[in-house]
Amino acid sequence: MTYCVGLRLDRGIIFASDTRTNAGFDNIACFRKMHVFEKKGERTIVLLTAGNLAVTQSVISLLNESIAHADEGDGVNMMNVTTLFQAARLVGAALREVHRTDGEALGATAAAFSASFILGGQIKGEKPRLFQIYNEGNFIEATVDTPFFQIGEHKYGKPILDRVAVPEMRMGDAAKLLLISFDSTLRSNLSVGMPIDMLIYRTDTYFVGEQRRIDADDPYFRSLSNGWSEALRHAFANIETYTNGDIDEKAPH
Amino acid sequence: MTYCVGLRLDRGIIFASDTRTNAGFDNIACFRKMHVFEKKGERTIVLLTAGNLAVTQSVISLLNESIAHADEGDGVNMMNVTTLFQAARLVGAALREVHRTDGEALGATAAAFSASFILGGQIKGEKPRLFQIYNEGNFIEATVDTPFFQIGEHKYGKPILDRVAVPEMRMGDAAKLLLISFDSTLRSNLSVGMPIDMLIYRTDTYFVGEQRRIDADDPYFRSLSNGWSEALRHAFANIETYTNGDIDEKAPH
Numbered sequence: 001m002t003y004c005v006g007l008r009l010d011r012g013i014i015f016a017s018d019t020r021t022n023a024g025f026d027n028i029a030c031f032r033k034m035h036v037f038e039k040k041g042e043r044t045i046v047l048l049t050a051g052n053l054a055v056t057q058s059v060i061s062l063l064n065e066s067i068a069h070a071d072e073g074d075g076v077n078m079m080n081v082t083t084l085f086q087a088a089r090l091v092g093a094a095l096r097e098v099h100r101t102d103g104e105a106l107g108a109t110a111a112a113f114s115a116s117f118i119l120g121g122q123i124k125g126e127k128p129r130l131f132q133i134y135n136e137g138n139f140i141e142a143t144v145d146t147p148f149f150q151i152g153e154h155k156y157g158k159p160i161l162d163r164v165a166v167p168e169m170r171m172g173d174a175a176k177l178l179l180i181s182f183d184s185t186l187r188s189n190l191s192v193g194m195p196i197d198m199l200i201y202r203t204d205t206y207f208v209g210e211q212r213r214i215d216a217d218d219p220y221f222r223s224l225s226n227g228w229s230e231a232l233r234h235a236f237a238n239i240e241t242y243t244n245g246d247i248d249e250k251a252p253h
Numbered sequence: 254m255t256y257c258v259g260l261r262l263d264r265g266i267i268f269a270s271d272t273r274t275n276a277g278f279d280n281i282a283c284f285r286k287m288h289v290f291e292k293k294g295e296r297t298i299v300l301l302t303a304g305n306l307a308v309t310q311s312v313i314s315l316l317n318e319s320i321a322h323a324d325e326g327d328g329v330n331m332m333n334v335t336t337l338f339q340a341a342r343l344v345g346a347a348l349r350e351v352h353r354t355d356g357e358a359l360g361a362t363a364a365a366f367s368a369s370f371i372l373g374g375q376i377k378g379e380k381p382r383l384f385q386i387y388n389e390g391n392f393i394e395a396t397v398d399t400p401f402f403q404i405g406e407h408k409y410g411k412p413i414l415d416r417v418a419v420p421e422m423r424m425g426d427a428a429k430l431l432l433i434s435f436d437s438t439l440r441s442n443l444s445v446g447m448p449i450d451m452l453i454y455r456t457d458t459y460f461v462g463e464q465r466r467i468d469a470d471d472p473y474f475r476s477l478s479n480g481w482s483e484a485l486r487h488a489f490a491n492i493e494t495y496t497n498g499d500i501d502e503k504a505p506h
Contacts, residue, residue, distance in 0.1 A: 155408030159437040163482055164489050175495035184412045220495065227492050229416055235484035236417050239477055242428035 001191035002152030004033060004048035005181060006118040007174055008130040008142045010167045012202035012209070013120045016178045017048045018152075018186075019213075020193030034197045035060055037067075037078040037087075040207045043123040045078055045087055046199055050152035051115030051135070055098050059115065062094040084129040085141075088119050092137035099137075116151045121201060128203050156188040157181035171200055176224065179214070183225045196221075254444035255405030257286060257301035258434060259371040260427055261383040261395045263420045265455035265462070266373045269431045270301045271405075271439075272466075273446030287450045288313055290320075290331040290340075293460045296376045298331055298340055299452055303405035304368030304388070308351050312368065315347040337382040338394075341372050345390035352390075369404045374454060381456050409441040410434035424453055429477065432467070436478045449474075 004017040017033040031053060037045040047063075049056035066077040081087050095115060103113065119139075120130035130142040132149040142149060147167050150158065164177050175198065185192050195215040202209045214221050257270040270286040284306060290298040300316075302309035319330040334340050348368060356366065372392075373383035383395035385402040395402060400420050403411065417430050428451065438445050448468040455462045467474050 155441070156412055158441050159409055159412070160485065160489070162440055163485055170494075172494040172496055176492055177489070179495065180489070180492070187415060188408070188411050220493075224492055224495075228488070231488035231491060232413065232416055232485075235481070235488050236413070236430070236433070238484060239429055239433070239480050240473075241423075241425040242432065242473065242477075243425055 001189060002033060002050040003150070003154065003157065003182065003185045003189075003192045004050055004118055004152055005148060005150045005154075005157070005161070005178055006046075006048060006120045006130050006142075007148040007161075007165055007178060008120065008128060008167070009147065009169050009171070009174055010203070011169075011171055012200065012205075013046070013122075013128050013130055014171065014174045014178060014201070015046050015048060015118070015120065015197075015199040016182060017197050018182070018192050019195055019197060020191065021053050032197065034199060034211075036199070036208060036211075037063075037121075038208060039079060041124075042206055043079070043121065044201050044206055044208055045084070045119065045121040045123070046201065046208075047091065048118040048151065049115065050117070052113050054102070055095070055113060055115040056117075058098040058102070059091065059094045059117075062097060063090065066090075082123060083126055084119070084121060084123055084131065087121075087123075088131040088133055088139045088141075091117055091119055091133050092139055095133065095135070096137040118149050118151055122203065122206065124206060128201070153185055153189050153192050157185040160184065171202070175200065179221060179224055180228050183221075183228055254442060255286060255303040256403070256407065256410065256435065256438045256442075256445045257303055257371055257405055258401060258403045258407075258410070258414070258431055259299075259301060259373045259383050259395075260401040260414075260418055260431060261373065261381060261420070262400065262422050262424070262427055263456070264422075264424055265453065265458075266299070266375075266381050266383055267424065267427045267431060267454070268299050268301055268371070268373065268450075268452040269435060270450050271435070271445050272448055272450060273444065274306050285450065287452060287464075289452070289461060289464070290316075290374075291459075291461060292332060294377075295459055296332070296374065297454050297459055297461055298337070298372065298374040298376070299454065299461075300344065301371040301404065302368065303370070305366050307355070308348070308366060308368040309370075311351045311355070312344065312347045312370075315350060316343065319343075335376060336379055337372070337374060337376055337384065340374075340376075341384040341386055341392045341394075344370055344372055344386050345392055348386065348388070349390040371402050371404055375456065375459065377459060381454070406438055406442050406445050410438040413437065424455070428453065432474060432477055433481050436474075436481055 021031045033049045035047045114135040117133040122128040131139045133139040195213045200210040274284045288300045367388040370386040375381040384392045386392040448466045453463040
């Protein structure tokens with residue numbers, strides 16, 4: 001299982017992804033789910049992947065091959081498209097090509113043969129943009145109302161994003177938010193696993209400001225995880241108890 | 254969509270279910286998903302339902318018919334079984350019968366033709382017990398380690414249950430916990446809808462101590478919902494900001 005999230009803010013875009021891939025619970029491996037296409041000073045494009053690893057790796061390979069062979073075909077690739085919208089179309093097209101090539105052979109197991117992506121970044125001449133690309137190759141773009149996208153095991157970590165994420169956030173708070181969202185997911189689904197890859201892109205910089213791998217021993221993550229549990233229990237204790245009819249008073253115990 | 258939860262405590266069992274059923278977003282209706290089989294002083298059995306409404310209503314009808322016709326067949330029904338385990342088997346058997354009867358005709362849409370149940374309560378001679386019954390008619394029982402079951406849209410409301418639910422809780426705190434879990438679910442999935450049915454059963458009482466419908470205007474629920482949002486934001490603000498490399502200091506904004 002996978003959990004990836006991208007959050008578009010006024011100050012930039014922040015991305016996070018887990019690194020666990022499994023083929024059954026006795027075969028757990030760590031794969032990178034965060035890919036960067038960058039030309040410093042001109043474009044930074046980040047792609048997060050979820051779903052079938054054979055599919056997502058094939059998509060990445062196709063994208064890389066069309067960069068390597070830019071003199072063939074139409075020559076359009078992630079390093080020369082002029083908008084993020086075009087970049088999203090390239091990812092969608094690569095995904096459709098993988099489905100065309102491998103889909104028939106996989107046949108009956110097609111349900112498991114799916115993938116989705118978060119694509120974000122900035123190309124000179126545009127503001128930073130963030131897209132979610134579906135298994136069918138179509139996609140949607142983040143807006144001010146919904147500034148984040150999640151793929152994979154997204155539900156456990158969504159309530160805190162719904163409540164806290166706003167475009168005006170500072171980057172440090174956004175990083176904290178994403179890590180709390182991850183912490184909730186990690187606690188509730190064992191197949192989403194540490195370490196976490198986190199990447200921070202700041203508006204109009206055209207290079208990756210920070211990219212690091214956060215493992216289970218990371219002092220900040222450990223302190224955040226414990227602090228958040230403690231804060232939730234404290235918050236729970238401070239909500240007025242349900243007392244309709246003095247239910248505990250009437251209880252025999 | 255549906256969200257139901259049952260939590261088994263030392264002091265008793267508490268149940269909650271939403272009431273929304275939909276057949277597409279333009280056809281939303283309110284149906285009871287909480288059913289009680291009770292003989293005061295001897296048994297209180299509560300059944301929560303999730304899934305295809307045609308299936309769950311058929312299961313309830315079959316269970317009720319075998320009570321009405323206790324002189325036919327083997328005569329075993331929800332009002333005379335001697336253990337909750339046997340009650341769970343009855344529900345599973347009724348579910349299998351519905352699948353046998355209607356399954357073939359539904360054929361291709363079988364995936365949507367599924368249902369699941371939470372069954373809990375107490376029959377004289379036993380402690381209170383809590384079961385989750387799967388679409389296949391088999392089931393599992395709650396233990397001290399995992400004192401709660403959820404069916405339907407369960408993920409959004411699980412993190413707070415994971416962190417707070419313990420068998421030693423007081424009933425008033427358990428009611429608060431279930432309503433917070435509902436609040437998270439309602440915010441993140443519009444197809445889970447108010448009002449909420451809540452039922453409190455206290456150990457060794459053999460009658461429903463409290464059962465009420467909580468609607469969106471309920472003052473306690475409104476205060477809890479606002480208070481919880483506020484508490485989460487406060488808790489978030491109190492967690493140390495991520496500051497690796499002074500990311501906001503370096504930012505151009």
